[in-house]
Amino acid sequence: MKFKSLINDKLQAAFCKIGITPDMIAVSDASKPEFGDFQYNGVMAVAKKLGRNPRDIALLLADNIHGDMISKIEVAGPGFINIHIDKEWLGSKVTELFNSKDLTIEKNQNPKTIVVDYSGPNMAKEMHVGHLRSTIIGDSLANLFEFLGERVIRQNHIGDWGTQFGMLIAYLEEVHQNSSFDELKNLEDFYKLAKKKFDDNLDFAKKAREYVVKIQSGDKHCLELWKKFIDISLSHCDEVYKKLGVTLTKEDVRAESFYNDMLPSVIEKLELSGLLQISDGAKCIFLPNSEVPLIVQKSDGGYLYASTDLAAIKYRNDVLKADRICYVVDARQSEHFAGVFWTAKESGLCNSDVVLEHIAFGTMMDKSGKPFKTRDGGTVKLIDLLDEAVIRAEGAIKDRANFSNDEALSLAKIIGIGAVKYSDLSINRESNYIFDWDKMLSFDGNTSLYMQYAYARIQSILKKFDGEIFGSVELGSDIEHKLAIMLLSFEDILRRAANDATPHTITSYLYDLVTIFMRFYEQSPILRDDVPYNVKVSRIMLSTVAARTIKKGLEILGIEVVDRL
RNA sequence: GCGUUCGUAGCUCAGCUGGAUAGAGCACUCGCCUUCUAAGCGAGCGGUCUCAGGUUCGAAUCCUGACGGACGUACCA
Numbered sequence: 064m065k066f067k068s069l070i071n072d073k074l075q076a077a078f079c080k081i082g083i084t085p086d087m088i089a090v091s092d093a094s095k096p097e098f099g100d101f102q103y104n105g106v107m108a109v110a111k112k113l114g115r116n117p118r119d120i121a122l123l124l125a126d127n128i129h130g131d132m133i134s135k136i137e138v139a140g141p142g143f144i145n146i147h148i149d150k151e152w153l154g155s156k157v158t159e160l161f162n163s164k165d166l167t168i169e170k171n172q173n174p175k176t177i178v179v180d181y182s183g184p185n186m187a188k189e190m191h192v193g194h195l196r197s198t199i200i201g202d203s204l205a206n207l208f209e210f211l212g213e214r215v216i217r218q219n220h221i222g223d224w225g226t227q228f229g230m231l232i233a234y235l236e237e238v239h240q241n242s243s244f245d246e247l248k249n250l251e252d253f254y255k256l257a258k259k260k261f262d263d264n265l266d267f268a269k270k271a272r273e274y275v276v277k278i279q280s281g282d283k284h285c286l287e288l289w290k291k292f293i294d295i296s297l298s299h300c301d302e303v304y305k306k307l308g309v310t311l312t313k314e315d316v317r318a319e320s321f322y323n324d325m326l327p328s329v330i331e332k333l334e335l336s337g338l339l340q341i342s343d344g345a346k347c348i349f350l351p352n353s354e355v356p357l358i359v360q361k362s363d364g365g366y367l368y369a370s371t372d373l374a375a376i377k378y379r380n381d382v383l384k385a386d387r388i389c390y391v392v393d394a395r396q397s398e399h400f401a402g403v404f405w406t407a408k409e410s411g412l413c414n415s416d417v418v419l420e421h422i423a424f425g426t427m428m429d430k431s432g433k434p435f436k437t438r439d440g441g442t443v444k445l446i447d448l449l450d451e452a453v454i455r456a457e458g459a460i461k462d463r464a465n466f467s468n469d470e471a472l473s474l475a476k477i478i479g480i481g482a483v484k485y486s487d488l489s490i491n492r493e494s495n496y497i498f499d500w501d502k503m504l505s506f507d508g509n510t511s512l513y514m515q516y517a518y519a520r521i522q523s524i525l526k527k528f529d530g531e532i533f534g535s536v537e538l539g540s541d542i543e544h545k546l547a548i549m550l551l552s553f554e555d556i557l558r559r560a561a562n563d564a565t566p567h568t569i570t571s572y573l574y575d576l577v578t579i580f581m582r583f584y585e586q587s588p589i590l591r592d593d594v595p596y597n598v599k600v601s602r603i604m605l606s607t608v609a610a611r612t613i614k615k616g617l618e619i620l621g622i623e624v625v626d627r628l
Numbered sequence: 629g630c631g632u633u634c635g636u637a638g639c640u641c642a643g644c645u646g647g648a649u650a651g652a653g654c655a656c657u658c659g660c661c662u663u664c665u666a667a668g669c670g671a672g673c674g675g676u677c678u679c680a681g682g683u684u685c686g687a688a689u690c691c692u693g694a695c696g697g698a699c700g701u702a703c704c705a
Contacts, residue, residue: 091644104647107685117685140648141685184705222705312704319705345703354630354701362705368705396701399630425634426698463667490641493633495698497640501654508653509641516667524664559644571642574652581668590664628667 117142170212185222201391229275322374394423425495452479485511489570
């Protein structure tokens with residue numbers, strides 16, 4: 064339900080009645096309980112524009128707002144409008160929520176095609192922690208858009224086409240000579256060995272460079288080796304995605320090499336548009352307000368990632384028909400994307416109404432605030448980090464309840480992975496993120512465990528309730544009223560999160576919801592014998608809707624719930 | 629040097645695009661289990677929103693400058 068829109072509409076109608084047309088009406092949550100449920104602060108601005116007294120306008124508005132949704136309207140201070148939502152109306156809406164399938168959230172009537180470009184690992188090495196944020200944030204956004212009814216196209220822009228591959232293929236051939244590919248099981252070590260040889264041995268380095276040319280000119284044997292290599296590397300990624308519970312599949316892969324054939328025509332298009340200039344032998348686009356140009360073709364004729372990115376935009380525009388393209392990539396590349404986006408629009412490679420967005424995120428730091436590394440300064444493999452998360456989660460729950468080993472392990476997987484994801488998604492993505500095991504695996508505060516615990520508590524009650532759930536929600540206490548308001552605000556929150564591409568909007572909502580639920584739970588007995596049947600049913604319904612909302616919210620974030628914890 | 633970005637409680641972070649007395653968690657101090665999971669709930673402590681100006685009825689939020697940090701800065705991605 065688009066809760067705030069309903070209220071905004073009421074205000075709009077009232078404005079209409081008193082003959083004023085405001086710019087945009089947006090009520091906000093009341094900042095204090097005394098102010099009711101929602102407040103509208105826009106009267107002051109409107110009054111100023113018209114040169115009228117804000118209080119007069121506010122009073123006029125208040126007189127013209129009617130309907131069973133609102134129980135009380137107050138004008139406070141210089142012209143704040145405080146809105147109280149009617150308890151009965153709220154109760155009936157929560158009852159509707161209870162009886163609906165998708166929490167009364169309607170799919171968009173005119174779905175947009177949204178391309179989400181995320182994860183994008185380099186095939187030369189195994190995935191490391193540097194890929195974690197893009198993968199998690201991108202996946203949650205894709206889920207979110209999809210849930211709201213958009214047409215989502217996931218794109219995994221893997222790095223499979225670059226100078227390192229000559230080196231790797233040369234080494235692969237030299238060491239293996241057609242033999243098995245077993246050693247590739249540890250890609251990281253393989254890369255290091257190849258790199259060492261490349262640095263130490265001039266002949267080998269020369270050979271590696273020849274291989275780059277060979278691959279790019281379509282040498283059959285080399286391409287076969289290359290393909291084999293990519294397949295194995297991609298399987299590593301799939302293993303990580305599976306462990307992480309990420310929705311990406313091999314079908315979503317559009318590698319750099321995929322755009323290879325398009326590159327000459329992209330350059331041509333840029334030439335025709337008149338944007339291209341040659342500087343020091345390289346083909347460049349000089350951007351407004353930027354000293355450094357965007358280089359699209361090297362002086363030796365080779366292409367760069369700017370070229371591939373432009374080709375990808377063209378593909379997404381021409382073939383995928385995207386309305387919005389989200390690049391979930393490290394914030395350090397913001398200038399690169401600004402240049403690429405500007406060029407794509409200016410040259411006509413992409414329609415002017417397509418929204419190109421860099422969904423930037425900050426660096427992952429360790430507890431002491433330094434970039435996340437192993438003890439000896441190396442990169443941390445993502446798979447190792449995920450395994451550690453499960454082990455730590457298992458340790459956290461092992462001596463708590465009487466779980467069997469199997470139960471404990473499957474719980475640990477859900478809890479550990481959930482914790483890693485939640486802690487990442489719960490902070491504003493643009494700031495740097497401090498990775499802290501203890502904090503993320505805590506039951507206190509804004510963590511996945513706290514949400515999962517609340518969910519499990521509700522499930523426990525629902526399991527014990529053996530009667531039929533027949534009746535409606537009747538809101539008694541203030542806390543129930545507040546809980547209802549929260550439950551009905553879910554769609555507003557999801558739409559805002561989708562609009563701004565900010566998953567942390569969802570986590571903070573869930574945290575608020577769960578906090579309120581916990582308070583409700585503490586002070587409102589449900590199953591106790593002295594609770595009247597209608598109250599019991601009402602509270603069961605509230606709890607059920609709360610559970611579904613928690614589950615759905617976490618599901619969008621890619622996090623599972625458990626019935627027992 | 630130039631550019632981007634950030635600076636909110638001891639620590640980790642919110643703050644809904646300018647609203648009323650700036651909020652959480654951790655840490656610290658108290659209180660609450662013969663009742664649905666106490667892995668919980670409640671109360672207290674803790675602030676010159678880096679600093680200085682400006683815009684206006686009103687600024688953590690917008691504009692300018694300073695200071696401090698992170699990142700980027702032409703043929704890697």
